[in-house]
Amino acid sequence: MDITSATASPPPAPGAGPSPARQQGRAATRAGDRVFLALSRGSGILLLVIMAAIAVFLTVRAANALSQDHGNFFTAFEWNANANPPVFGIAVLAFGTIVSSLIAMAIAVPVAIGIALFITHYAPRKLATPLSYVIDLLAAVPSIVYGLWGALFLVPHLGGLYSWFNDYLGWTGILAYHDGAARSLFTIGILLAIMILPIVTSVSREVFRQAPRMHEEAALALGATRWEVIRLSVLPFGRSGVISASMLGLGRALGETMAVATVLSPSFTISTSLLDPGGGTFAQNIASSFKESGELGKDALIASGLVLFVLTLLVNGAARMIIARRKEYSA
Amino acid sequence: MSGVTMDRTPVAGSGAPQPSYSLRQPRLPRWTPAALAAAAVAAGTGIGLGAGLSSHMQWGLIAALLYVAAMYVLATRVEGRRQAKDRLATSLVWVCFVLAVVPLVSLVWETISRGVKVLDVDFLTHSMGGVLTIRPGGGVYHAIIGTLEQVGIATAIAAPLGLLTAIYLVEYGRGRLAKAVTFFVDVMTGIPSIVAGLFILSFWIIMLDNGYSGFAGSMALAILMVPVVVRSTEEMLKLVPNELREASLALGVPKWRTILKVVLPTAIGGIATGVMLAVARIAGETAPIVLLVFGSQVINNNPFDGAQSSLPYYIYEQWAAGNEASYDRAWAAALVLIAFVMILNLVARGIARWKAPQSSR
Known part of the structure; x- marks a missing residue:
């Protein structure tokens, strides 16, 4: 956690997250690290993608339905x-x-x-x-x-x-x-x-x-x-x-x-x-x-x-x- | 303390020079609430019987009202206004407690007493293939197979995904991405199960044109499971003392090995508990199964092809059939499902308790 950023010898690069420069400097020992980080960050991103996909897919199908609806979608008392x-x-x-x-x-x-x-x-x-x-x-x-x-x-x-x-x-x-x-x-x-x-x-x-x-x-x-x-x-x-x-x-x-x-x-x-x-x-x-x-x-x-x-x-x-x-x- | 009153005025005839003041407030005896509760229940039953009210709920409501009112009046007369308010709050809180326990007891009682009627080895080892719904017989074997496979696949998808996400949030997460992930995990926790089902329906079945299958249901279940796993794992990883990580890093161990060999083993009990609680939660989900797995009367061992059944879906189906024989089957299946979920819960809590001292300190 904090200790990793403290051990980084070069001045921290602007921007959040572990700086790529540091990882390249120790590529030999950090290969596993990079894979692991990619995996865990990837699953975090995947969650965001799923959330976005839920919204997008539902919206697309819903738009298709609404375009063929002959009543008012919000006020019609019928299904x-x-x-x-x-x-x-x-x-x-x-x-x-x-x-x-x-x-x-x-x-x-x-x-x-x-x-x-x-x-x-x-x-x-x-x-x-x-x-x-x-x-x-x-x-x-x-x-x-x-x-x-x-x-x-x-x-x-x-x-x-x-x-x-x-x-x-x-x-x-x-x-x-x-x-x-x-x-x-x-x-x-x-x-x-x-x-x-x-x-x-x-x-x-x-x-x-x-x-x-x-x-x-x-x-x-x-x-x-x-x-x-x-x-x-x-x-x-x-x-x-x-x-x-x-x-x-x-x-x-x-x-x-x-x-x-x-x-x-x-x-x-x-x-x-x-x-x-x-x-x-x-x-x-x-x-x-x-x-x-x-x-x-x-x-x-x-x-x-x-x-x-x-x-x-x-x-x-x-x-x-x-x-x-x-x-x-x-x- | 205006409520403190002189207990008794000095007895006139005793001739004592000093009046004996008591600083104690008059209190109702300790057994008053219990006695009053018994009286209220009796009165509620009496009124219910006398007026010929058919619903036992009315009896209970009348008894509760009588109890609260009588307690308040009695306390006002004897103990004063402030104490009476306190008594009022106490009795309301007790009534709330009873209100919460009654449905649970009734639910468990109904399920067990009606469920054991048809629950036997035959019920657990036979499917509904060739059984008319209006006739007794048949069983839940196909539904148990379906539930185990669907929940198993969902866990296989959701547990690693949730675990890795939690590791990212605790060990690496900083900046905007981590904040977004945290927020959307919270939001995902609240997604109704039917919406998760609709998403897989529009994506997997309508757009990619796959048929109904157990696997489609598993994907929806996985969506419901991931946020629960992330949340609980995150809490557990946060409990791991930082000194352990620092010691490992100081010895030159790469971070990923630190996480795998030091952080995860320390928190594994709590993580297992979280995963099992999540499994227990999705095992009872019906809505995505209705949309995606479609239900079946016969045994289908292949979750990737063709309709399957599942325990919650089976209950729904038997309820919808609407006759005595199918109601019996529905209750028996409900008993099996509750037993499954409760055992998972108890085991999970057992693991949590057993592992707790090591992971929290």
Whole structure:
């Protein structure tokens, strides 16, 4: 690391990285080095190439699809790439994706903060370590298993709860529920919340753990209760970490495919009620309608995938930027 | 501390000259939360039964609400406002904990209890070839073969690539290229699996005109795996003390041999853990398989030619078939998949713990 640049006898050449002059000077011993550097730098570059290729290929296919679309890609409430003329639009998918992810966030983030606090500040130590293991294992359960559980266990059990909501809150319109299986956007939201819980929890847990011990002890010494300690010293310290953790969770929720594809009963309509079945998400639509799609249909799905790709890039990029800025402050 | 109150006013009749102040606040006895929780659960069950609510979730929600409210009211009356807030926060945090544990327990319980129904040696050693989906019978052998081959190829691509990238970032990386790689590795971590599948679809199947195959799926899985491997390996390499590198370089060992013989062996436990966790993550991916491997009912041992199946895809397929026999098979396959992933996880964590003292200090 530093030692290599210190041993270089000639004055360092301008520009970053090991200077080529130095390597030529000791070609005999450094041949292996050059191969190794080329290999490792090459794989780094390969990663960048893959990322660029993903963007380029998706864009090319998407452009092909858009040029043949006879509806408005952003506002059409239809997905008929096989029809003549082909009409497809992402309005319903965008609505479903964003709404279900937001429901998931609204449920998962408070619960995740609660669990993170439980592990770091409340739980007896004997319970805290196994619990963080369990939460990590929750992250390892494959999404298709969540989907199976959601479709065959969660959905039948939610019907009663939904009619209860309908009785007391049905007048809002948003929480109205008519009979039928509870394969709706709200159910998706609950399922996604369970699925993103582990990642939000584990990131927030790490942040809460780093809260300065001195602040906490000072607050305790002043007679603060445990909640006041948390409110005064832990939460302000952890705020940006929690925000970025939730954005990472949001990124996961946006792109989740199989759990949504198994649970949701899709339709190309936007209904005001979140509890009634219907709607769709980008990823779910790709997985469910792939096998019936022809050449153009696949391109149309790729176009919707590109939108999803850009959406997750934005969300994840924002999360990473918040984390990076926080590092500068705390370093 | 306005909450500190005089415990009892001096008893009038005792004639003691000095009133006895207590600095202790009145506190609820230690067993209050547990007792209250039990009472709330009982009340929730009672209300649920009485009102004829069909969903057990409602019972649970009512019990949780009752518990939080009762705890708050009780603490306000006995202990004062500040303590009551503290109690409120504590009970909310406990409720969150229960909320998180309930789905996990239910998921594991459902999978095990429904999965063992058809899980036996026959199930593990037979394919679905010639089996009608509405009839019981058949098995997951072809899916296990598919998963092992696809995940194996993906690991063979992703592990060296990720390892080398991490070495570049830690040992050589400086300047704009390293920054870009770091940033895009982070971004890649967030790529939805279906997008990785679409990329391979447009590149390998539509443009290069190859057929559906296990290998196409492996490439998509590799894209998902690389960033995970890079991240974990990077963390491990950073833990290797610089003194080791300096000692080796000072003895005149070339840098590449230093990395291969000193740095990597020191960090190998952590690296292995990271790779295994990444394998566990991609083993359950379904979306790219749906797009690229296409699924099959029969055994196909060749991942480079023709459609294959895989465990997660098999679950999806059996779920989609939508009858009792296929649901049973789906649960059994889910049990196999979870067992596979959990064993990988536990072994990985075991390696991490076993190797930890040497690599971190």
